[in-house]
Amino acid sequence: MKTTQTGGARTRAVIYCRISQDRTGAGLGIDRQREDCEKLAARHDWHVVEIYVDNDVSAYSGKKRPGYEQMLADLDEGTATIVVAWHTDRLHRSPTELEKYIDLSERRGVSTHTVQAGELDLSTPTGRMTARILGAVARQESEHKGERVARARRQKALAGEWMGGIRPFGWGVPTGEMRTRVDRKTGEEVVEPALDMLRAVPEEAEALRYWTDQILAGASIRSLVKWCADKGITTTRGNPVTHTDMRDMLLRPRNAGIAVYRGEEVGRGKWEPIVDEAKYRAVVAILKDPARVTTPGASPKWLGSILFRCGRGDCPHYVYVTQSGGRSYPSYRCQTGHGGGRRAEVVDQYVEDVIVERLSRPDAHDLLLPGPDDVDVTALQAEGEQIRQRMRNLAGMYGAGQIDDLQFAEGTDTARAQLEGVTKQLARAATRDPLAGLVGQKDVRKAWKALGLEQQRNVLRSLVTVTLKTPRPGRMPDGGYFDYDAVVFEWKRGG
Numbered sequence: 001m002k003t004t005q006t007g008g009a010r011t012r013a014v015i016y017c018r019i020s021q022d023r024t025g026a027g028l029g030i031d032r033q034r035e036d037c038e039k040l041a042a043r044h045d046w047h048v049v050e051i052y053v054d055n056d057v058s059a060y061s062g063k064k065r066p067g068y069e070q071m072l073a074d075l076d077e078g079t080a081t082i083v084v085a086w087h088t089d090r091l092h093r094s095p096t097e098l099e100k101y102i103d104l105s106e107r108r109g110v111s112t113h114t115v116q117a118g119e120l121d122l123s124t125p126t127g128r129m130t131a132r133i134l135g136a137v138a139r140q141e142s143e144h145k146g147e148r149v150a151r152a153r154r155q156k157a158l159a160g161e162w163m164g165g166i167r168p169f170g171w172g173v174p175t176g177e178m179r180t181r182v183d184r185k186t187g188e189e190v191v192e193p194a195l196d197m198l199r200a201v202p203e204e205a206e207a208l209r210y211w212t213d214q215i216l217a218g219a220s221i222r223s224l225v226k227w228c229a230d231k232g233i234t235t236t237r238g239n240p241v242t243h244t245d246m247r248d249m250l251l252r253p254r255n256a257g258i259a260v261y262r263g264e265e266v267g268r269g270k271w272e273p274i275v276d277e278a279k280y281r282a283v284v285a286i287l288k289d290p291a292r293v294t295t296p297g298a299s300p301k302w303l304g305s306i307l308f309r310c311g312r313g314d315c316p317h318y319v320y321v322t323q324s325g326g327r328s329y330p331s332y333r334c335q336t337g338h339g340g341g342r343r344a345e346v347v348d349q350y351v352e353d354v355i356v357e358r359l360s361r362p363d364a365h366d367l368l369l370p371g372p373d374d375v376d377v378t379a380l381q382a383e384g385e386q387i388r389q390r391m392r393n394l395a396g397m398y399g400a401g402q403i404d405d406l407q408f409a410e411g412t413d414t415a416r417a418q419l420e421g422v423t424k425q426l427a428r429a430a431t432r433d434p435l436a437g438l439v440g441q442k443d444v445r446k447a448w449k450a451l452g453l454e455q456q457r458n459v460l461r462s463l464v465t466v467t468l469k470t471p472r473p474g475r476m477p478d479g480g481y482f483d484y485d486a487v488v489f490e491w492k493r494g495g
Contacts (some may be wrong), residue, residue, distance in 0.1 A: 218458030
């Protein structure tokens with residue numbers, strides 16, 4: 001903002017006002033500066049020809065200050081010979097800016113007067129020295145302020161306080177806990193939820209726990225997105241949950257009570273977690289596994305699609321379901337066209353019958369994978385935190401110049417490799433065997449039917465490899481036309 005005032009033949013002066021952060025947007029700090037500067041000019045009988053204002057702009061941040069730049073341009077054109085400011089730190093907090101200002105003051109014979117720090121005669125060595133000292137002090141104050149703000153934000157992160165942005169899924173504001181703030185644009189008071197007082201929302205927390213358990217049981221993100229659509233669950237903005245939304249929510253450290261600052265974990269948060277840390281680490285390991293198989297197309301609708309192998313000769317392909325070739329029913333075939341006559345519905349039902357029968361036997365418990373009893377989850381979590389702290393220490397030492405590039409890289413690589421091992425062990429402790437929900441059930445078929453298709457396919461992946469051989473033509477010995485012997489089972493866990 002720039003205004004012009006007129007007067008008689010007196011010494012011409014300009015006033016510069018700046019405030020770094022105007023939280024209300026009302027410009028009250030600017031008004032106070034201007035009043036004090038105008039009083040100083042009046043005492044010296046100076047004629048104020050221009051007032052330059054930079055509202056809500058930091059001199060330390062390096063961002064462009066339109067009012068300041070215009071003042072320099074006008075001074076270079078001879079607009080005035082005196083600059084009035086409330087304090088030198090309103091003019092500069094950068095040595096580079098200060099030197100440019102000193103050079104202009106010397107060339108144009110400009111003197112600087114401040115309400116708080118008095119006169120700065122930049123035409124003399126003593127005046128320039130004083131200005132540089134004041135500038136250095138102002139910069140130090142800015143740096144210390146930045147450190148204080150950083151520490152305060154880190155403490156807020158550890159306390160679990162929400163520092164703005166969209167409300168995270170799973171957390172909300174307890175009933176009645178509101179706060180009043182002043183809108184920085186309108187200056188009006190606004191009553192809003194106290195986001196720094198977030199607490200777990202029971203319904204959303206339950207959903208997060210369900211999603212976590214489903215991923216550990218082998219479910220896909222796509223199946224969880226569909227589950228949300230079926231249940232009418234949306235994001236905290238009221239939008240449908242997308243694949244990206246679901247993945248981000250599952251990977252959020254806050255779920256497990258882990259505090260994050262600037263994208264890095266900074267320790268245990270001072271709030272109750274929604275998800276057990278071992279389960280969270282396991283989900284992270286699963287979703288970030290480079291070997292994780294994802295299917296970008298439509299989700300499979302058949303049990304064996306892209307899981308059953310083609311058994312014609314040495315064909316290396318998997319089969320999928322198609323209704324092409326003039327057939328009136330879906331059938332399995334591979335991409336080379338082999339096996340087009342095997343009805344998908346009949347094959348899937350047969351495979352289901354065989355799996356249910358196998359898991360209903362008395363020795364089915366022998367098929368379960370070894371449990372995580374030998375994994376000390378608490379010790380692993382402590383070891384993981386020690387490794388992360390070591391990585392933070394390495395970064396600090398590198399920043400302080402105590403170690404060189406090679407030492408930092410080698411130390412970080414070693415720590416990451418160790419952390420990867422800990423994460424895999426935690427994943428092992430938390431990942432649920434796909435067979436666990438079936439073995440030991442009184443009615444295995446009922447339990448099987450209760451599973452979603454994706455979970456049924458995970459049981460299939462884990463338990464057996466199914467190969468579809470070329471079926472024999474004609475009627476089979478049982479009087480039907482389905483060749484059961486052409487469906488070959490290779491058990492991965494017993495037989």
